[in-house]
Amino acid sequence: MASKVLDQFLQEHLADLKSKGLYNVIDPLQSANGPMITIAGKELINLSSNNYLGLATDPRLIEAAVEATKKYGVGAGAVRTINGTLELHVKLEEKLAEFKQTEAAIAYQSGFNCNMAAISAVMDKDDAILSDELNHASIIDGCRLSKAQIIRFNHSDIDDLRAKAKEAKESGRYKKIMVITDGVFSMDGDVAKLPEIVEVAEEFDLITYVDDAHGSGVMGKGAGTVKHFGLSDKIDFQIGTLSKAIGVVGGYVAGKKDLIDWLKVRSRPFLFSTALTPADVAAATKAIDILMSSTDLHDRLWNNGNYLKKGLKELGFNIGESETPITPCMIGDESQTQEFSKRLYEEGVYAKAIVFPTVPKGTGRVRNMPTAAHTKEMLDRALNIYEKVGKEMGILS
Secondary structure, three states: OOOHHHHHHHHHHHHHHHHOOOOOOOOOOOOOOOOEEEEOOEEEEEOOOOOOOOHHHOHHHHHHHHHHHHHHOOOOOOEHHHHHOOHHHHHHHHHHHHHHOOOEEEEEOOHHHHHHHHHHHHOOOOOEEEEEOOOOHHHHHHHHHHOOEEEEEOOOOHHHHHHHHHHHHHHOOOOOEEEEEEOEOOOOOOEOOHHHHHHHHHHHOOEEEEEOOOOOOOOHHHOOHHHHOOOOOOOOEEEEEOOOOOOOOOEEEEEOHHHHHHHHHHOHHHHHOEOOOHHHHHHHHHHHHHHHHOOHHHHHHHHHHHHHHHHHHHHOOOOOOOOOOOEEEEEEOHHHHHHHHHHHHHHOEEOOEEOOOOOOOOOEEEEEOOOOOOOHHHHHHHHHHHHHHHHHOOOOO
16 A cells, blocks of 8 residues: 555645646657757747757767667666776777866766766765855765765855865865866856866865866867866866767766776766666767867857847847856746746747756746757747747736
């Protein structure tokens, strides 16, 4: 017999989320996740994908995945440390190190796994972590898993970071202190102040850790936020995903060879989770090759991002302080945000409402992600729909 306590808990809390506009409905796609998608038989302009460069449907990646599957099978068959490391994994990691300008790299099954793996493999209960208050949930969970003292600093506030770093260092309580930040903050599109963070790190001998999930392929002509600022030799941990701009699935850590060697023997997702599939590894390697050989997709992404931002701003929408193609339309109230997203959907635009707990309460927004694969015609249609719905709902005058 099912637990009555569990049933009551679930019913009460689900009803509470729905009443507050915080319940997220998942819409299955009937098509590939491209610039246009099909949901429930309806074709929509897709502005919710992290497929920044359109590589998830690129024929070159599909061909690489198919060939790898034919040769190596559909699964790696084991964890990396037993016999799940294929020659393909080694090639990918060598390519990633070259791409990120580091001595070595290690691939994981997801970007979330990277943060769970890397932080807890190096930091422990005798250490402290200075973490930006808007860092991604996977960073927060990785910090918790490490059992280190977590010291949050105000978002991109270098004075607050310096003060807290000084206090932590002078307390004498910690063996090691790390500073962690996203490279690009995924919900607002702003960029971390990495040069200033590095200055603080050098002043107080902090370990530096940048999660560049939304910067790789986007910033620094594709090589990421660290490269954008010319700091490849100053950042200890560069984290990235293979599932956003790269278009596949997985994640990686890039850094010094000794660090990567340590992660191979001490990071639990590497030790206890089956390796990435041959298809994923081959496709991701092909994507890195494409990014290293041409900036065409990167440039198209930025052109489309700037075009959409300009159009939304001219219509009168509040698009926040984004410095990247990520374009939030700030609404505020959670229920109104959900309704706005629903009306966009009805008119032909798929742009998901982002509300608490993904963002702070009262800062609901519709997050738009133009990609390299969108055409100007698609973006113009989207802007026309935004204008219509915005005026209907009183968001625009």
